[in-house]
Amino acid sequence: MLLLIMALELLFMRILVLDRLLLDRLPDLLHNL
Known part of the structure; x- marks a missing residue:
């Protein structure tokens, strides 16, 4: 159970x-679009 x-x-x-x-990468990905 503990496991x-x-x-x-x-x-x-x-x-x-x-x-x-x-979430940290999302702005960069959106910026690359």
């Missing part, structure tokens, strides 16, 4: 990090 919670936390953190990276 499952840790896995979910890692997944959530990864999603947050990816979301932030995408």
